[in-house]
Amino acid sequence: MTFKTLALCGAAAILSAPPAAAQPGQPAPVAQLVGQVDIPYEQFTLANGLRVVVHTDRKAPIVAVSVWYDVGAKHEPAGKTGFAHLFEHLMFNGSENAPGDFFEPLKQIGATDLNGTTYFDRTNYFETVPTAALDRALFLESDRMGYLLGAITQGVLDEQRGVVQNEKRQGDNQPYGLLRYAVTENLFPAGHPYAHDTIGSMADLDAASLQTVKDWFRDHYGPNNAVLVLAGDIDARTARPLVEKYFGAIRRGPQTQRPVAPVPTLPAARTITLNDRVAQTMVSRYWAVPGVNDADAAALDVAASVLGGMASSRLTNQLVRKEQLFVQVGVDNNSYAQVGTFEIYGLVRPGVDPAVAARRLDAIVADFLRTGPTQDEVTRAVTGRVVGRIRGLESVGGFGGKAVALAEGALYSDDPGFYKKQLEQLATVTPAQVRAVAGRWLGRPALTVDVVPGQRAAYAEAKVPPPAQPVAAAPVPAKGTRGPLPAVAELKGLSFPAIERATLSNGIKVVYARRTAVPMTTAVISFDAGIAADVANRLGTQSLTISMLDEGIPGYDAIALAEARERLGAAIGTGASPDRTTSSLSVPSVNLVAASSLWSGMLRAPTFPDSELPRVKAQQLAGIQQELTSPYGLVARVLPPLVVGTDSPYAKNRGQGDAAAVTAATRGDLAAFHQAWLRPDKARIFVTSDRPLAELTPVLERAFGDWRATGAAGTKTFGPIQSASPKIVLVDRPDSPQSIVAGGTATPLRGRDDLLPAGIANDALGGDFLSRINMNLREDKHWSYGAGGSYDHFENAVPYTLRAGVQADKTGASLAEMRRELADYVGARPMTQAEFDRAVTGAIRSLPGDYETSGAILGAMQQNDLFGRPDDYQATLPTRLRALTIDQVRGAVRNSLDPKRFVWVVVGDAAKVRAQLDTAGLPVEVIPAGAVAGGAAPQAAAAK
CATH class of the missing domain: 3.30.830.10 (Metalloenzyme, LuxS/M16 peptidase-like)
Known part of the structure; x- marks a missing residue:
């Protein structure tokens, strides 16, 4: 949020007995805050080179399992962009001794924070599991590390290639979605390891053959190129024999070589202009800078905060609050393992000349380089970063918990405790250091990328068309050479x-x-x-x-x-x-x-x-x-x-x-x-x-405590819900490589009803990765990066909505599949016993992970209050879940969803999509995106 210096107005006319002016007092010193951040760990290395880091946290009976591979986009040679990310997807599709989607056995054990990501420097896989299910998680992670290639078939490759290409379309379809390519391709010279984006090009993804992806795996995914972090209800003494058991027999692979990646300097300032269907012009500046291990990294972090990363930053105060040339500005220092990118961006206020706004932005940056920050600015910036790290460390795993901090340090800096060095460096940064470092790196020529409203250039689509009727990859039988999946021991309940x-x-x-x-x-x-x-x-x-x-x-x-x-x-x-x-x-x-x-x-x-x-x-x-x-x-x-x-x-x-x-x-x-x-x-x-x-x-x-209400309180009145008649509303958004298909219906349910049966029923319909709609559109058809549905839990209504982002040429077919899945689930193909058992078992076993953090507890407390539940509602869930019957669950969805009552909204390029919808048997209304109700701003409001 942005702010401006105010002409103060008294509040006594608004509220009775306002409090006296707040007195903030003396904040805790930064050094005291840094001293509160500690992640004790032990580590050991197996004979095959696998590095293992263990952190003990007994607050809940869960363990975060995080495997980080030393392979990312920077390791990809020309012609193989996107391979690391493609392989991230392939490694979720099963291994030789655990075939099929990895989400199935992980769902059975109640895994939470389950995902994988790829970036320039690494690929990681992570899940948080009940302590009693740790053996199974380690079996699965080790099987895809050492026993994967036999499970990768041409069908699996084609399937996941299609999914990844739809993930690319989904990102590219967003406003400013093509900016990232312009930055990497123009900031770094051709052939530089950081000169292409992680998602890769359509052409290179098209060209990926079964042999090339298998060779890619052999070259990069050995245990000697990985770090395994276990954080939570575990200790090194217990962990070592388990890790030896599951990973010890995996052979070393070739050692990944860190590519040569110098920090480039542009020979001269460079400007790129992109046309896009955006609401405001974006002005941005980029510099290549040193990475996370460089002595200048901490000062660059502080410079980013002072310039545009804080609510009171220089650019926000001057350009958004005072001069009102921009509606939003931001500054980030993105530190990678070997290099980094420093970026400054702003959305120009409608009615303002972008050239004028850009000149003022450059002038403020130039003044900062001359004068540097004040001590107070540095202290505030460092405080914010340290406290942000403290907040993130409540979770043992996920995207930003303690396992992540340890793994990043081990992989990027050869030191799991590197997070502490970073904080200590931040705590000792001086204004003079920030001024000197910012001048050294931001005083060089910048890459300017302006994104302006206009028609997009032709989209670089995939050239290898998918089959007209794609089918899911044929199942690969388990080799069984390592025995069955480990059983799950007796689990501790939610506390x-x-x-x-x-x-x-x-x-x-x-x-x-x-x-x-x-x-x-x-x-x-x-x-x-x-x-x-x-x-x-x-x-x-x-x-x-x-x-x-x-x-x-x-x-x-x-x-x-x-x-x-x-x-x-x-x-x-x-x-x-x-x-x-x-x-x-x-x-x-x-x-x-x-x-x-x-x-x-x-x-x-x-x-x-x-x-x-x-x-x-x-x-x-x-x-x-x-x-x-x-x-x-x-x-x-x-x-x-x-x-x-x-x-x-x-x-x-x-x-x-x-x-x-x-x-x-x-x-x-x-x-x-x-x-x-x-x-x-x-x-x-x-x-x-x-x-x-x-x-x-x-x-x-x-x-x-002395706050008193004055005047009449507001009231809300809820009557019967009157949904629109079933139809399709097509919102015309030209140049869209992907369409959004969304459907919804009212239900007879209300917020204080017992919605547990309906929630379990939706698990198999649209509420989980393994749900029928997602498996159909993503895994079977590979027309989508993801699809799903949910009961929207409001106090006085519980509508049901479905959403999927699908490639434009499959819009009509995707809508037909979603409607078919709905009709089948309510009618001829209701929830199976296997789906019911998976949903109930997963829901019970995931509870300790679901409520690990303060944020989750705080959310549960608010939900209990809103819906009139007892304080111990979550503690009663295991008993209530075990008491459910499949007939109850089937009845819940059958009584609440009528597929014939759904109304649909499709957002896409009408020139490509309209004809696909005409065979749906529903009325089709077409409206331009700019004419959506309530969207058109009076012209006078656009200019200052």
Whole structure:
């Protein structure tokens, strides 16, 4: 979110008895915060070269298993771009002794945080599993490391090639989606290891033969090129014999050689202009810089934060708040193992000359290079980065937990504890260092890439057409040379924390759970408002109101408020679901008192200054225009009112609102919404913390206990849902290489109903990777990168929606398949016993992983409150799941879904798609993307 210096306005007219000006106090020193980050580990290396790192964390009966291979895009020679990523997909399709999708046996053991990724420097695979299922996870990981090639057939290759090409289409289909190719291809010289994107080219993916991909595996995926991290309910003494058992017999492979990858300097400044169907011109600057192991990396991180990475950054303050030339700016230092990229980007405000905006951006950067940052800027930047690392370390695995920190250090820096060195380097960075390092690297010629509104160039499609009727790869029989999959030992049940409660003196209820894994406090204040409370015929009022909450409070303008939060390492955000409006606080517990004072001021006494309202409105209008260029943004604006009916409060769930209403909104409108909805009698506070409730309650009492509501409270009225008649609405978005097919229907269910049977039923229909719709469109047909569906759980309605991104030439066929799968599941092919058993067993076994983090606990507490569940609802789930019968589950889906009542929205290129839809037997309406209801902004609002 962006801010500007405010002309302060008194809040007494808005709220009664506002709190005194917040006094943030002295934040904890950075060195103290750094000292709180520690991931003890042990390591050993097998005779075949496999490096193993073990971290013990007994907070839950789960273990994160993370395997990182020293192979990524930088290892790909010319003609083989995208091979590392293609192989990431192939390694999920089964191995010689565990054929079929790896998701099947991992689902059976309740794996969570299950995925794989590829980037320039590595390919990784990870899952968090119950401790009792660790043997099976290690068997599976070792089998695809040492026993894979026999399971890779031409059919498997063709299948996953199609999936990857649709993943590429999906990314390319987004606004600004082609920018990444222009950057890598022009920032690095031809032949440089970092000169191409991870996804690769369509032509190289087309050219991948069965022999070439098998040779690629032999060259790169040996144990001596891998790091295995086990983090969680495990220790090295227990881990070593297990790892020896499953990985010890795998032979070494050729040693991956680190390619020569110098940091290039452009001989002269270079400018690339891309035309794209975007809402705003994007101006960006790029430099190649040193990577993560270089002594300059920490100073470059700080420079990025000070320039554009913080709420109070130089570029944000000057270009967004004061001069209002941009609606958004950002700066990132992306550190890879051998090089990095430093990027500065901004979305030009509509009506502003991009050349003028770009010159001012360059001038501010040049001034920063001359003068450097202040000590306060450096301290705030370092605090934010250190606290961000602390937040991420509550999880043992996943995309950013402790296993990731250890694996990155081991693979990139030959030191699992390298994260600590990085933090220590950050803590000692000085303003002089930042100035010198920024000048050394950003003073060189830059690559400029401008993305401007216009028609895209012709898309480089795949040249090898898929079969007219593709079929799933033929199953490969298990060789069985390693014996059966290990059995799962007796699992420990979920240990959901005890919920405690308190009541503030004004009646606000506090719901609390103790979590001691990290020294953080996270709190959410939830108001009974939500998108359903948005002002009828003035949609966007709620979004604009909560966007203005941090534009100033008594004693603080927006910049001062942002700086105060940054000194404390406090993340304060706002959001809304269909039923609730929320504000959240996450802060090191040592800084909680000061942070809660700022938080309370933002909620109780926002000044809503008239001087800043035009800018924030312009930013929201720009966001609306961006929604009209985004395929999923268009679906989100069009589908809800068709499913729940235009009269339902839930029909307001359409992005950031109506442009005309946002343009016309006044300060009085925001103050009125705040008074009616964001008030203590509609509030409840949810907290997780390492500090006891007895210590937190006085803090919350000082912050909120004397808050009194004034005026009449807002009300929401829900009547019967009147869905639109079944039809297809085709939103014409030209130049789309992929279509989004989305369908929805109302159901008779409501939020406080027992939705467990319906949730289990949906697991096999659209709720899981192994669901019928995903396996059909992704794995069998390879027309999609992913497809699925869900019951949308609102307090007063539970609509069901399906979504799939599909290649443009298969739009009509994909819609037909989705409709067929729905009809079969409700009718002739209901959930099978095997699907039922898999869903129930997976749901029970995944519970400890599902509720590992404070964020998950906090979410569960809010859901329990919203839907009237007891505090121990999660603890009762194993018993309730075991009691379900297949007849109950089949009945739940049969009684709630009528395939003939679905209404469909397709976002794609009408010139390519319309004829495909005419055979569906449903009326087809075509509307241009720019004409989606509520999207067109009055011209006067576009210019400053």
